[in-house]
Amino acid sequence: MVTQPRTAELLWGSPDRPKRGPKPALSLEQIVATAVSMADAEGLATVSMQRLAEDLGFTKMSLYRYTPGKAELTALMLDAALGPAPDLSDLDGGWRAALHEWALRMWAGLRQHPWVVDVAVGPRVMGPNELDWLETGLGTLSDTGLTGGERLDSVVLITGHVRSLAQQATAPGAETDTPEKALHAIMSGILTDHADRYPEAAAAFASAGSSSGQDDALEFGLARIFDGLAALVAERAE
Amino acid sequence: MVTQPRTAELLWGSPDRPKRGPKPALSLEQIVATAVSMADAEGLATVSMQRLAEDLGFTKMSLYRYTPGKAELTALMLDAALGPAPDLSDLDGGWRAALHEWALRMWAGLRQHPWVVDVAVGPRVMGPNELDWLETGLGTLSDTGLTGGERLDSVVLITGHVRSLAQQATAPGAETDTPEKALHAIMSGILTDHADRYPEAAAAFASAGSSSGQDDALEFGLARIFDGLAALVAERAE
DNA sequence: TAGGAATTGTGTCTGACGGACACAGTTCAG
């Protein structure tokens, strides 16, 4: 990643305009915002520099006056789409209620910008908004007596769960149904053909396909994680 | 996805050779195996039909005699890389030990084939091996009294955790260090610059960066999830 | 006030990608 310093400067640097030369007709914010709404509407894959430039009424190469490359633009899109973290200070119910709300807000955001999950991958330069989310998540655990590493691992655990489900729920083919039903629809033929070899899977799908509401998998996972965390917090409190 | 029936047939169908015409010089298995090792060695992105064909000593277009398109080939690569699920029947320690081993095996597999995480996304046609993993995971919970939906959600929860961490750990830039240290290295400058705005994050990274061994985040998350599951199982057992 | 000098938008070009299509050569069934 040679682009890291540039990415960091674009995300964190101050936008000091040069003095000579014609005034830019576009702004990086404008480009990023257009790219985000395009990705929201038609998927990240359809956002090419060409299409983005056409949407803005300029040529493709003009965009490279604002961003060194598409990777940097994508990093900016990510932080813009995340937006600032929610304010959880008014919440009652301790860390559990706060973390729950935090997770649900993140879930809602990821549903709105499904492509974010594909972009926010691996150790990378976090933008102000992403770091704000992390900060807020960690803050919910400040009264628990957990160590810094444990708090970090907790937030990572919840993030992973939310992201993993968001990825399933917003993937192509799952727009109409819940991901469980979509998967069940796809696999039902195969499962009935091989029910003898995969009895547990066949039974589980049959049972889950009939009941199971909308966000069951999300709430189920959160409940288990919070129960597990509560046990650790209680242990630390002794 | 118009390619779904074809994918299903390639994954589950029987390979009946046509009788007329020259014998194929390649086999789909051979192509898939080559593609898998190429993806392992140099990343999924570098596996183009062109490079793959060159590696096999044929032209690009010849590969399309074996697979209708790259998407189907990728689906086959996924199932081939997963391999059969581990046999957990010899394990003592109940569902917890079995699920733990299951998760660690999956972790090992994902470390070996990092690109699998990027491919195994969304409701899709599962291959025999992928379904075998699911079957085995569900099987560990058969004595717990959980419903089919709960078992499914549990396996999804653990899978999400393992996958999420594998994605962090094997992303470009994290090969040398643990993902936490890599992220810390990237973000340390920014964090010290903005420590007043992100105190929790700065503190957590500082604390985690000094201690924290190799797979702490993995084991931490698994422990919390298992504790939470144990509480539910105990509740059901009443 | 008249220059450079810096900066912006454009047009052209390259190499890589997935894949459509026509064609020649090979193999078997009738």
Add this chain to the structure above:
DNA sequence: CTGAACTGTGTCCGTCAGACACAATTCCTA
């Protein structure tokens, strides 16, 4: 033995990110 089916190849297309040179615009300085 002939026609049908099948395999591998070569050529072509549209799209992608991006390099580079160039003309036009704007400001700082002499």
